[in-house]
Amino acid sequence: MPRSGWDPTEDSEQGTLTATASSRIKRDLMTIFTDPPPGLFVVGDELNLKIIHAIIVGVMDTPYEGGFFYFVLKCPNDYPIRPPKVKLMTTDAGNVRFNPNIYSSGKVCLSILGTWNGPAWSPAQQLSSLLLSIQSLLNEKPYFNEPGLVQEQIPGDSKRYNEFIQHETLRVSVCGMMENQCRLSIPEQLKDIMGKTFLEFYDQYVEIAKNNMHLDGTEMIDPFNKGRHLCHYKNLLLRLEKIRAKVMGKTWNFFKEPSCTNVDLKERQTNEEAKCSSTIAS
Amino acid sequence: MKVTIKNWVGVATWRWVANDDNCGICRMPFDGCCPDCKLPGDDCPLVWGQCSHCFHMHCIVKWLQSQQVNQQCPMCRQEWKFNNK
Numbered sequence: 001m002p003r004s005g006w007d008p009t010e011d012s013e014q015g016t017l018t019a020t021a022s023s024r025i026k027r028d029l030m031t032i033f034t035d036p037p038p039g040l041f042v043v044g045d046e047l048n049l050k051i052i053h054a055i056i057v058g059v060m061d062t063p064y065e066g067g068f069f070y071f072v073l074k075c076p077n078d079y080p081i082r083p084p085k086v087k088l089m090t091t092d093a094g095n096v097r098f099n100p101n102i103y104s105s106g107k108v109c110l111s112i113l114g115t116w117n118g119p120a121w122s123p124a125q126q127l128s129s130l131l132l133s134i135q136s137l138l139n140e141k142p143y144f145n146e147p148g149l150v151q152e153q154i155p156g157d158s159k160r161y162n163e164f165i166q167h168e169t170l171r172v173s174v175c176g177m178m179e180n181q182c183r184l185s186i187p188e189q190l191k192d193i194m195g196k197t198f199l200e201f202y203d204q205y206v207e208i209a210k211n212n213m214h215l216d217g218t219e220m221i222d223p224f225n226k227g228r229h230l231c232h233y234k235n236l237l238l239r240l241e242k243i244r245a246k247v248m249g250k251t252w253n254f255f256k257e258p259s260c261t262n263v264d265l266k267e268r269q270t271n272e273e274a275k276c277s278s279t280i281a282s
Numbered sequence: 283m284k285v286t287i288k289n290w291v292g293v294a295t296w297r298w299v300a301n302d303d304n305c306g307i308c309r310m311p312f313d314g315c316c317p318d319c320k321l322p323g324d325d326c327p328l329v330w331g332q333c334s335h336c337f338h339m340h341c342i343v344k345w346l347q348s349q350q351v352n353q354q355c356p357m358c359r360q361e362w363k364f365n366n367k
Contacts, residue, residue: 019317020308020341027309080307081348123307123345124356 006107006115008051008074008085021079022049028127040131043189050075052084052127055190056135057197058173063165064138065208066201067173068194069098070186071108071134073127083113083121084130092172093182097225098165100146101137104225108134146224157223164220166208167231174198174205175239178252195247202244209237298328300336306357307341316340330365333358 005011017025025044029052032042039059045051052073058064073084087106088098097104101116110133111118112125137145142165143158144150152158176182178198186194215231222229246252298312308316315326316338329339335357337345346353346362353362 020344023310023317024308078344078348081345119359122354122356122359123341126309 006085006087006113007105008072008087011074011085013076015077017050017075017077017079021075021077024080025049025052025075025127031126032128032131037128037132037135040128040135041190041193042127042131043187046187050077053187053190054127054131055186055193056131056138058138058169059135060204062138062140063142063162064098064169064173065166066197066204067169068177068197069138069173070177070184070190071131073130080123080125083125084127086110086113086130086134089182089184090173090177092168092176096168096172097222098168098173099137099142100149100224102134108137110134110137143223153223160221161223163212163215164222164229167212167215167220167233167236168229170205170208170236170240171232174201175236175243178243178247179239191253195252198243198247202240205240206237209233209240213237300328301334302336305338305341306335307337307345310338312336312338331355331360332363332365333360334365 026049029042029044032040039057040054041057042052042054045053052075054071054073056069056071058067058069060066068090070089071086072089073086075084076082086108088102088108089106091098091104091106094104094106101109103109107115109116112121112130112133114121139145141158141162143152143161178194180186210233212231213233216233218231220229220231243252300312302312304311305316310317312328313322315322318340319326327339328336329342330336331342333355335355337356342356342362345356354360355362
């Protein structure tokens, strides 16, 4: 089925959800609330039932460990006949490609989203299974996610790629997200979860920074993207300490206020639908 | 003791005999109806595929209509054929 663009923030579908779609979205959210998969947090948009905000926390023992990866999802009016559109917002404003399958534009390449070849979407999928599929892209050796790369092109590529991801995870998806450098409008409930999770992972963050300090000043190369970055763990350590002091002192609210909403306001729906989405929590 | 029944009122219940509790498309209980209907029963029937998976008729028809080629069961991805037995 042809898909008119993958980007939920530029989706132009108007109109309202079918009865099945709105009841399915609520059920899908309830499933996650009642039995939360580890490292996966979602909240429905306050104003638009079609929009879901999700944070995937990078899994332990992966280069994404403890990172906050913020996704915006938008369900089509006939959900679950068609899949939601998904965008990763944590990209350092379009500068970092966190995975061979997740571009710096935020596009997620996944067959069930219709953005890649392979088994297509089925209405038996739901929000939790979709987010778990995305979480599984953020694995121990993301280099080999790239189709066709069964072997490293140059020996050590996979290790070097992990070093790059680990640094960018700390820089962009931990420090950058906690400081809200890119001025994303992340819902309060998800911010609270980030604050708590930050403290839980703090010792790991510091350990990673200290263990890699010797790389400072060297150039990291992303084989999948053109950008080159310098390692700067010393600076990251200082930022981590500052953020921790703020979170501990309960003076942490994003350092920067969001500059705009993630999703076009015109598309936001009537108050009636807003009420529907607020009943999800009760 | 002798008992004489003077009057009685029969009450019957019914339920669908499906191999699952919920429709895999709308995720509503089979004993209810699909979200587009108001009352369960003959107006919102269940249908089975030859793969043995079962859905609200309204739900599976919407899914099949959206698939021009390769009409597959949402659960097992086998080619969908109605089981008319």
